[in-house]
């Protein structure tokens with residue numbers, strides 16, 4: 001019986017030693033913010049800067065799209081008359097996507113590609129889709145929210 005008490009106390013002190021080791025540093029990765037500092041007003045963040053009409057609907061080709069870099073918006077038209085809009089800020093490290101090739105929205109910073117249809121990742125390193133925006137077309141003008 002006395003042995004049980006002593007065994008418990010040894011166990012408790014072992015736990016205390018193990019507990020003291022837990023919590024040693026997990027490094028905090030430093031991410032290079034390649035998308036900041038472009039000098040476009042400094043509002044920062046990943047949201048768009050658009051607040052009114054950003055362009056004309058006929059600038060957006062069917063089966064493709066157009067990047068409105070100043071507003072950080074991509075507008076696509078996967079099928080005729082069906083417009084989609086996404087944030088142009090890449091979900092990898094924040095670059096503004098650079099070009100649209102075929103059915104892909106390309107970020108040339110590290111090679112991510114996103115679908116013009118739904119903004120989903122076609123090719124990494126990005127793992128999250130482009131943020132979808134609400135798009136309206138009135139009188140040939142495109143607005144996003």
Ligand code: FES
Pocket residue numbers: 034090091092093094095107108109110111112124125126
């Ligand atoms: S920021 Fe790295 S792929 Fe776009």
